[in-house]
Amino acid sequence: MESYTHANFLERLLAKFLDFNILSLSIALLFFMMTGHFSIDWRSSLTWDFFYVFYLVVTPLLWSGYVIGKRICKIKLKQTNGDNVDISNMIRREVVGFHLIGFLTLGLSLIASVFMVIFREDKRAIHDLIGGTYVAKADQSH
Secondary structure, X not given: OOXXXXXXXXXXXXXXXXXXXXXXXXXXXXXXXXXXXXXXXXXXXXXXXXXXXXXXXXXXXXXXXXOHHHHHOOEEEEEOOOOOOOHHHHHHHHHHHHHHHHHHOOOHHHHHHHHHHHHOOOOOOHHHHHHOEEEEEHHHOO
């Protein structure tokens, strides 16, 4: 395994916050331009959930481990062997590790993941362990 610097909890949280809000605002503005009505009620639908998960799976594949929020925060996803993530990593990480297990545990896995990122030396959460990924500072991840 290569030498790298792990992204900490606050970097990851800020990236997730930026990502969600930038994507939401962009879609809301597009919706406004098409309909003349501004609303974010669509974010509470299953369609939004599927779209957001699709975005989280596909974008890092096309953008070398980045999504918008991670790019702004200069952090990125990598496989534990240092390679760029692939479709298998992203499905296991986002679909199974984050969303499915989060749903099945009623969010308890999210709470456990917060503590894992804060206290584990490798800063990996449950979804990182399942996906075979880590979040690295981009300038250190080759």
